Amino acid sequence: MTARDSDTARRAATPGEATPDGHDPDPGGHFGSYGGRFMPEALIAAQDELADEYEKARNDPEFVAELERLLRDYAGRPSPLTEAERFGAHAGGARVFLKREDLNHTGSHKINNVLGQALLVKRMGKRRVIAETGAGQHGVATATACALLDLDCVVYMGATDTERQALNVARMRLLGAEVRPVDTGSATLKDAINEALRDWVANVADTHYLLGTAAGAHPFPLMVRNLHRIIGEESREQVLRHTGGLPDAVVACVGGGSNAIGIFHGFIDDPGVRLVGMEAGGHGLDSGEHGAALTSGTPGTLHGARSYLLQDEDGQIAEAYSISAGLDYPGVGPEHAWLADTGRAEYRAVTDDEAMHAFRLLSRTEGIIPAIESAHALAGALRLGAELGPEAVLVVNLSGRGDKDMDTAAQYFGLVPEAGITGEDQR
Amino acid sequence: MSLHEVFRDCAAQRRAALIGYLPAGFPTVPDSVELFRAMVRGDGDTAGCDVVEIGLPYSDPVMDGPTIQTASGEALRNGFRVRQLFDIVSTVAETGAAPVVMTYWNPVHHYGPDAFARDLAAAGGLGVITPDLVPDEADEWLAAARQHRLDRIFLVAPSSTERRLAMTAGAGSGFLYAASVMGVTGARDSVSGSARELVRRTRAHTELPVGVGLGVRTAEHAAEVAQFADGVIVGSAFVERARQDGAAGVAEFAADLGRGVRRNSTSIP
Structure with a gap:
């Protein structure tokens, strides 16, 4: 943590910063x-x-x-924090709160x-x-x-x-x-x-x-994170208001990682709050068909930054895969790499099937159709809730709505006759 | 021979050096070896390239236009592996031309900068051109390259500030690669006037030779650029010629370009 501390000290000395939080990168980014x-x-x-x-x-x-x-006035902020009681019953009985970024203008x-x-x-x-x-x-x-x-x-x-x-x-x-x-x-x-x-x-x-x-x-990475930090700032205020305390964990999906870094930053100075990022596990990490750069990638440079990425033994960038197009990316934002290495945040992978299970579960228990990206975070909440039990309080970033994913969902679940049947049940 | 000596000898002949690029392993490893040899050989009349830029095919070549992207992709699909680069470099070194490698940073990062520099130097490579590695991020590379006596060839661009030109010139060695226009690689109908201005601005900061690349595609262009630069860099046009006419065409084109850089060899740049 020495490097982090000196970094923090140097940044704290920077004058004129509107919202200093001690987690900015060095001047070279x-x-x-x-x-x-x-x-x-x-x-x-x-x-x-x-x-x-x-x-x-x-x-x-x-x-x-x-x-x-x-x-x-245009995007509709602040977005609400909705308690998902019926969904929470499936997450080990934990209290699950959804940060409703799906209700923003343009749906995410x-x-x-x-x-x-x-x-x-x-x-x-x-x-x-x-x-x-x-x-x-x-x-x-x-x-x-x-x-x-x-x-x-x-x-x-x-x-x-x-x-x-x-x-x-x-x-x-x-x-x-x-x-x-x-x-x-x-x-x-x-x-x-x-x-x-x-x-x-x-x-x-x-x-x-x-x-x-x-x-x-x-x-x-700095600018986009700061522009999304409002997600975390609102969430922290809202969950305090709802529960009188801080959550046990904040859960978000991670592709490039913008919604996750935004919500994480509301809680990054609260050491008791676990920050958990859910990556695209695709067909499973062993299948080689996934988008889990942090969970199973190695450091490299892509699109201008050094971070974790999916690459072959020659350093050629590998193709990612996920049922969710928004998580179908072989890299990840560099601050997540840093948070993973320092241990401040933890990252796990969720398969297509787990995400689609959570997708349907939220639709049926709460009347909210999530983006498949966000369904990865929901699947993470189901796992975390089961691990932590009914006393746990979880905040999940519902980063987008699922309207755009209806074709995919219809095919996956066989919801319309033309889409065919894929082996999932027809209920 | 070092890059310094190559440029010194060309300067003694009052001409610019000819620098030719092709991707390694394009279209296959044995074919690319033939193309590189042809590029150096030229015809019976005029020699070809003084410096050969051996491109390391990469999955995500953001500084390259369609011609080189497609050629690199073809090399990869035909099974090119990074370890094969070093044999190709050796082959080029045997021709007597000066081999340098042009590579995006990730394959070197992944191979290990020190190991890459070591293996390249052992194969007879003289330096590396790094289109997406600026000196600001190059500490590890600079150390590895110095350790193994490789030249560090950075790019300068029309948008580079004076401060960055000075900094880049200070970090580089061998020569500086001046991108003639704001854009990606690819043959163009004319070589932008911004190239001349960039060379002039760069020279104010350094004694290093300055090569001009991006868009040079004919002997006419080469002659024009040779009047104000120390090196003329031709890439996409070689790829196109290789596709059309194979090694014989590449040899002929290299000789044409060679005559281009010699055309005004009595004039003082």
Whole structure:
């Protein structure tokens, strides 16, 4: 912990920080040995500009007030904390509270980040925004913010995903964004990020890359985390109000890790609160088909940062797999790597089947259809509740709603005749 | 011969060095060895490349345009493995040209920077070009490269500030790779005027030779760039030529480019 302590001391001395929490990376963006900027030199100037402008913005009361206004009046914050009693009965009788990011405008936590970054784009005087998207959640959120703030928007999306998520492609186009299918590499999220980076190198003078998760090169992991920290801050207040105390554990799903890092940070200085991230176990860690970078990956560099990732014995990036497109990513944000190594947070993997079980269970016990991403966190809560027993209090980040996943769910459970039957029961 | 000596000899001939790139293992390992040899050989009249840039195929080449992405992907699909790189480097070293490796950082990170530097040096490699490793993050690499006497070739870009040009020049050795335009690799119809300006700005900070890459695809381009740079770097155009005409085409193209960098060899840059 020595490195952490000296880090903390140095950061605490930084003047003018609006919300100091002692957990910022060093000036180069390093969380311990993770993070940093493994980027082409051509993009470093833009990263520097972004880091400077972000520092100024987050200490500028006008910027902060404008973001707060949008989050309240446009996105619908604060999101409620809902106690899920019937669901909790299946989690060893624990009290389970759901942080309802699914009720935000556009249906997930993603809006917190895009509104903040889009305001920053206006502040930097840029006109054009590019973004990557996997399932389409971040692409839709970005297209939404760009429509609101009158910015040109181009979304890169793997060709495999544009087919799987045709309706989200239509939503983005309706919102005025251009969607560019990416057919290079594995034609999924990581390749969409590669293509967005290639665009950014060529157009950096007038273009902002609005990255959708707390990964990538500095300052993205710091900035995206801070923009989502409101999830954790609200949750902490709300759970104190509901229960008079702090929870035993906070549970969130981890793909790139933005919703998890946001909610974790509300509790990171509460040592009694366990922070538990649930990764995509896919068909099981032994199958090799999963997206569990922290649970079974090794350190490496991808998309600008050093972190844990899935790679082969030559350091070639492996293809991730998950039933949930939002967790189908071979890397993870660098702060999670740091939290895993220091032990402050713990990470586990949840298989497709466990997640889909939790998906249906929440739908039937609470009348809430979660995103399949969030269903991984719910599956984690079922396990933790069983381990901790009925005295436990759990806060689960319900990071998004499941409307977008109905095709997948219908096929998985055989809910519509055309979708066929996959062996799950028909009740 | 060291990179320093290569550039010194070219300067003595009052010409720029010709630096040619192809991915290792493209389309297969034995084929790529033939292509690299052809690239150095040129034709009976004019020699080819002075420096050979051996690309390490990578799954996520964010600085590369479609031509090199596709070629690298093909090498990987045909089973290229990192350990095969070193034999290819040895083969190139035997031709008498100066072999350097161009690689994204993760495969080196994964191999172990010190082990990579050791094995590359043992194979006769002279240095490494690192398109996604800036000196700010390169402490471990700088130590490994110094230990094994490899040159550390960093990129500079039109967007680099004066402070970063100075810092990058200070950390680099062998030569500096100037990206002629803001963008990824790929043959372009003209070489941007920003290249000349970037070389001028870079020279203010260093005595190191400056090579210009991105977009050079004809002998005309090569001649033009040779007037203001110490090295002319050609990549995607070699890949395209290899696809069309194989090793014979690569040899012919290398000789054309060789004549390009020699065209104005009496003029003083």
